[in-house]
Amino acid sequence: MTSLPPLSQRFPLTRQLGIGIGLRVPHYDHILENRPSTDWFEIIAENFMGEGGRALQVLEAIMEQYQVVVHGVGLYPGNAQGLNWEHLRRLKTLVKRTRTPWFTDHLCWGSVDGHHTHDLLPVPYTRESVLRMTENLRIAQDFLEIPVAVENISSYAEFKDNEMTEWEFLNEVAHSADVGVLLDVNNIYVSSVNHGFDPACYIEAVDAERVAQMHIAGHSRYERFVIDTHDHPVIDPVWALYARAVERCGPVATLLEWDARIPSFEEVWAEAQKARRYWKQLSASHAA
Amino acid sequence: MPTLLETQRRFSNALGERLVGEDRLLGGLARGRSEVSEHFAETARGLLRATPRLGADERLGLYQRQYWYRLLDSLAEDFPSLQTLLGRETLFTELEHYIAACPPGSWDLRLFGARLAAFVARSPRLPQDTRRLAAALARRDFAFMEVFDAPRLPEPIDADLEGAELRLQPCVRLLVLHAPVQAWLDDPNSGYAVRPRRRMRELHVVWRARDNRICATHEPLSLLPVLRELERGGTLGRLLGRCRNLPGARTLREAFMRWRAGGLLALAGEPSPRRAAP
Numbered sequence: 001m002t003s004l005p006p007l008s009q010r011f012p013l014t015r016q017l018g019i020g021i022g023l024r025v026p027h028y029d030h031i032l033e034n035r036p037s038t039d040w041f042e043i044i045a046e047n048f049m050g051e052g053g054r055a056l057q058v059l060e061a062i063m064e065q066y067q068v069v070v071h072g073v074g075l076y077p078g079n080a081q082g083l084n085w086e087h088l089r090r091l092k093t094l095v096k097r098t099r100t101p102w103f104t105d106h107l108c109w110g111s112v113d114g115h116h117t118h119d120l121l122p123v124p125y126t127r128e129s130v131l132r133m134t135e136n137l138r139i140a141q142d143f144l145e146i147p148v149a150v151e152n153i154s155s156y157a158e159f160k161d162n163e164m165t166e167w168e169f170l171n172e173v174a175h176s177a178d179v180g181v182l183l184d185v186n187n188i189y190v191s192s193v194n195h196g197f198d199p200a201c202y203i204e205a206v207d208a209e210r211v212a213q214m215h216i217a218g219h220s221r222y223e224r225f226v227i228d229t230h231d232h233p234v235i236d237p238v239w240a241l242y243a244r245a246v247e248r249c250g251p252v253a254t255l256l257e258w259d260a261r262i263p264s265f266e267e268v269w270a271e272a273q274k275a276r277r278y279w280k281q282l283s284a285s286h287a288a
Numbered sequence: 289m290p291t292l293l294e295t296q297r298r299f300s301n302a303l304g305e306r307l308v309g310e311d312r313l314l315g316g317l318a319r320g321r322s323e324v325s326e327h328f329a330e331t332a333r334g335l336l337r338a339t340p341r342l343g344a345d346e347r348l349g350l351y352q353r354q355y356w357y358r359l360l361d362s363l364a365e366d367f368p369s370l371q372t373l374l375g376r377e378t379l380f381t382e383l384e385h386y387i388a389a390c391p392p393g394s395w396d397l398r399l400f401g402a403r404l405a406a407f408v409a410r411s412p413r414l415p416q417d418t419r420r421l422a423a424a425l426a427r428r429d430f431a432f433m434e435v436f437d438a439p440r441l442p443e444p445i446d447a448d449l450e451g452a453e454l455r456l457q458p459c460v461r462l463l464v465l466h467a468p469v470q471a472w473l474d475d476p477n478s479g480y481a482v483r484p485r486r487r488m489r490e491l492h493v494v495w496r497a498r499d500n501r502i503c504a505t506h507e508p509l510s511l512l513p514v515l516r517e518l519e520r521g522g523t524l525g526r527l528l529g530r531c532r533n534l535p536g537a538r539t540l541r542e543a544f545m546r547w548r549a550g551g552l553l554a555l556a557g558e559p560s561p562r563r564a565a566p
Contacts (some may be wrong), residue, residue: 046395046396049396050437050438051437051438051439051458052437052438052439052440052458052459052496053436053437053438053459053496053500054500055437056437057500074395078292079296080291080292080293080295080296081293084395087395109296111395112293112296112297113300114393115300115304115391115392115393116391116392116393116394117300117303117355117392118355118358118359118392119303119351119354119355119358121299121351123292126289126292128291128292129292132292156342156347156350156351157335157336157337157344157347157348157350157351158336158337158347159295159335159336159337160334160335160336160337161289161290161295162337194342195339196339196341224341224342225341225342225350227350
């Protein structure tokens with residue numbers, strides 16, 4: 001097993017990286033032509049795991065100027081039947097190609113018996129799930145040879161068999177697998193509405209020492225539930241949660257996700273930069 | 289308590305259950321309570337907690353609808369010619385059956401339509417006259433997916449074509465289609481297009497060009513042996529020597545000029561594994 005440095009030293013860039021946005025196809029031309037001054041880009045791993053094509057060409061050009069962080073949607077560490085080695089091998093090729101400082105994916109499962117759901121599905125929060133998730137994340141971190149951080153998902157369902165809260169589950173998995181946490185503040189908000197818990201409790205309970213990165217995003221509110229659509233600006237209650245998360249975890253690398261009905265690059269970047277005001281508030285309070 | 293594996297199997301099987309209700313193919317989650325089967329509701333009640341805000345079946349139903357809409361929309365987007373031929377309603381009915389019969393088996397959603405051409409070729413819901421053209425169009429549409437992120441090798445731009453070891457680029461697909469695809473592409477309203485003709489064969493080539501545009505062309509069938517040999521690779525002399533029934537010298541020369549200009553040719557020598565279809 002590869003020996004990783006202590007967690008405190010494993011994500012050294014997280015307080016230097018700043019604010020980033022997701023690299024998305026509608027913005028390719030704008031970025032390549034104008035070289036805007038965004039701090040970093042997050043890429044969805046599975047969109048760049050082919051062997052050629054425009055996506056990889058654009059990625060090479062982007063990497064000449066920007067730090068890129070790889071974010072997966074297909075690792076599925078919660079899969080009871082283990083990881084997909086073909087996927088993992090392609091992922092490692094991408095990790096090496098991008099020299100990403102860390103890799104993030106979700107606290108979820110997504111396939112069984114060869115049936116891929118292409119979704120981020122919740123696991124029951126049980127001891128068995130902790131063990132399975134831990135084993136798979138340890139294998140992934142060892143194989144990829146870079147630090148891994150796991151992201152809390154938004155969910156619409158809670159299992160009858162749950163033995164702990166989601167934040168207890170997240171902390172336990174992160175600790176036992178010895179991985180970082182990608183704290184998605186919008187996902188906490190979405191799940192809190194759908195399941196009726198206090199999102200502030202989640203923020204207070206998460207192991208702040210392990211938070212290596214944060215996500216913010218917009219969502220869609222329906223009459224009786226909220227769907228994590230990433231197609232709107234961030235709402236004030238999510239910014240309020242983010243402010244508290246920054247107080248607890250510090251100004252760690254933060255990324256705005258905007259994946260559907262994507263507006264202009266300037267609009268997305270302007271929305272992302274709003275995160276800075278909470279960093280300034282934190283600096284001001286420390287100075288005071 | 290069921291094991292994690294048992295839970296995931298029940299969840300996955302529930303997602304794969306076909307949606308019920310008249311509005312099932314319309315997309316969108318905002319409508320009121322969705323219709324679900326009793327079996328589905330029972331699975332949901334067995335797995336999930338209900339709250340006054342949302343029942344267990346509604347919660348599982350949100351995942352089920354997202355699963356189906358994601359796959360339907362993805363396939364419809366990947367098979368535009370098939371949609372033009374069949375119309376949205378017929379296509380979505382066909383896709384519904386396809387998703388139920390051939391659920392996704394890869395993490396790469398672009399490969400999901402790999403078996404759609406064979407599926408529509410046998411579809412009892414489509415008129416017999418339409419099946420062959422539908423299958424051919426589906427095969428052509430899927431080739432666009434296959435070449436999208438396939439590798440490109442160095443080209444013989446400056447090399448002497450007669451001396452170099454040549455091969456087709458890995459991002460080229462040769463399609464022998466058993467339907468009047470070109471006539472349909474020229475005029476999709478043509479009634480002639482769906483009329484079957486025995487032993488009909490057309491050669492279509494789909495590839496990703498240097499600038500990453502996906503291109504498609506209709507080539508004379510007489511060039512198929514040459515293109516097949518180019519897939520295997522070799523010097524021009526050797527690969528032409530392996531062909532029977534070569535077309536005329538002028539046709540050959542023009543074809544090679546066309547293929548070189550279009551970026552279909554590569555210098556052989558570098559292995560280029562193709563991604564296996566699921």
